[in-house]
Amino acid sequence: MKQGRIARLLTITTSCLAVLPIANCAFGQPPSIQEKLRQGMEIVSSYPRDSAQIEVDFHRPVAAKSMIGLVHGMDQLNPPDRYLVPLASKLWRTGRQGRQIYPRSKHSGSQIIVVLSDIWGYPAQQRAHWRPPYRNFAQWESFVRKTVKSSQGAPIIFEIWNEPESRDFWIGTSEQWLETCARAARVIASESPQARIAGPSLARFSTTAMQRYIEYFRTQNVPLTALTWHEFRSDLLLPKIQADIAFSRNALLADSRVGAVQAPLVYIGEFLGPEAQLRPASNLAYMSYMESGGADGACRACWNESNGTSNCWNCSLDGLLSANRGHFLPRAAWWTNKFYSDSLARRVKSASNDPRIVCLASAGSPCTLLVGYCGERIVCPEQKFVTLKLSGMPFKGKTCAVSIFNIPNTGESPLPELQQ
Numbered sequence: 001m002k003q004g005r006i007a008r009l010l011t012i013t014t015s016c017l018a019v020l021p022i023a024n025c026a027f028g029q030p031p032s033i034q035e036k037l038r039q040g041m042e043i044v045s046s047y048p049r050d051s052a053q054i055e056v057d058f059h060r061p062v063a064a065k066s067m068i069g070l071v072h073g074m075d076q077l078n079p080p081d082r083y084l085v086p087l088a089s090k091l092w093r094t095g096r097q098g099r100q101i102y103p104r105s106k107h108s109g110s111q112i113i114v115v116l117s118d119i120w121g122y123p124a125q126q127r128a129h130w131r132p133p134y135r136n137f138a139q140w141e142s143f144v145r146k147t148v149k150s151s152q153g154a155p156i157i158f159e160i161w162n163e164p165e166s167r168d169f170w171i172g173t174s175e176q177w178l179e180t181c182a183r184a185a186r187v188i189a190s191e192s193p194q195a196r197i198a199g200p201s202l203a204r205f206s207t208t209a210m211q212r213y214i215e216y217f218r219t220q221n222v223p224l225t226a227l228t229w230h231e232f233r234s235d236l237l238l239p240k241i242q243a244d245i246a247f248s249r250n251a252l253l254a255d256s257r258v259g260a261v262q263a264p265l266v267y268i269g270e271f272l273g274p275e276a277q278l279r280p281a282s283n284l285a286y287m288s289y290m291e292s293g294g295a296d297g298a299c300r301a302c303w304n305e306s307n308g309t310s311n312c313w314n315c316s317l318d319g320l321l322s323a324n325r326g327h328f329l330p331r332a333a334w335w336t337n338k339f340y341s342d343s344l345a346r347r348v349k350s351a352s353n354d355p356r357i358v359c360l361a362s363a364g365s366p367c368t369l370l371v372g373y374c375g376e377r378i379v380c381p382e383q384k385f386v387t388l389k390l391s392g393m394p395f396k397g398k399t400c401a402v403s404i405f406n407i408p409n410t411g412e413s414p415l416p417e418l419q420q
Contacts, residue, residue, distance in 0.1 A: 017280035017407040051385040052354035059392030060349035067287040069299035078315035124168035134176040157196040163203040198226035226265035232273035242293030270301035281372035329414035
């Protein structure tokens with residue numbers, strides 16, 4: 001293979017991921033299923049019908065922030081470091097498990113996120129004894145103060161209340177929720193000026209709810225230094241994440257009175273729904289669109305698996321590993337995250353003319369391309385031909401070997417190693 005512009009034709013299958021190392025070279029209502037399908041059909045109608053095209057320029061480096069983050073997912077000992085270290089997780093979001101997780105997350109360089117409502121508890125967990133914060137704000141503020149003090153000044157992000165749209169997590173009015181958040185923020189700011197204060201932790205993005213949250217904090221003269229919500233949207237709607245991230249950051253920046261924000265954080269507190277959690281291409285697509293949208297980080301969600309076990313609490317890194325009585329093996333999604341992490345340091349410019357097909361590239365030895373094809377099969381072809389156009393290759397007048405590894409969608413089954 002010679003220096004210059006080259007083309008290769010690749011066939012990829014929905015929900016799979018190809019890894020090509022080049023050796024020595026106010027709460028809105030969620031859309032209905034029918035509406036999601038209509039939007040998907042409208043979006044796909046504008047995509048290329050024939051071969052898609054990916055272009056990569058290895059001479060154009062791109063700064064990239066990692067979108068690998070985890071929710072709960074481990075304890076003091078498990079899983080073993082050989083599965084944890086390669087991912088280089090940048091965020092770790094938890095509640096009651098904070099004391100167990102913090103030492104390991106700190107050692108790996110992760111930013112810890114503490115969700116105060118996880119520690120306080122939710123009505124769905126303790127209906128008979130649960131106490132809404134608005135019934136006794138003094139007790140709520142005392143709880144927040146004690147929790148923040150116990151952090152001993154560590155640079156923690158404090159999220160205040162998780163998914164307030166859901167009756168499982170909140171049963172008061174939206175006004176009571178806003179006051180609960182504002183009171184907590186005042187306490188956090190007074191006890192730990194270096195801490196980040198994050199919200200609104202919505203279950204899905206809402207322009208109206210985001211604006212209302214920022215405006216309330218502004219009128220109450222309460223600091224707010226990070227915006228966060230959760231992303232479980234359809235694969236086909238992922239490109240819009242970029243605009244939503246930009247909107248949120250600009251909305252917070254536009255109001256300099258909110259916490260005197262200089263460099264607000266925008267991160268996705270949970271992403272990947274239960275159907276998409278273990279699909280390799282969905283993992284790559286979410287991380288790619290959040291990264292290109294300028295998010296500061298993201299945390300993969302955890303869910304119940306087919307046997308009824310929650311992968312929040314079985315030390316499986318939110319389902320990236322199969323966990324069986326202390327025995328751990330990587331799944332396909334673990335490999336996706338591992339290769340994604342490897343690609344960050346020397347990321348280069350890449351583009352696809354079909355948003356269903358995402359590509360992330362990195363220079364070095366070897367150069368690597370991560371190519372994924374995602375989308376609901378009802379509106380996407382089973383297979384798609386892709387033309388790769390590569391420029392700026394790091395060798396001249398030489399031949400090189402090209403290896404293609406397939407990361408198939410094996411779901412919950414372990415994938416101990418990859419096949420060429």
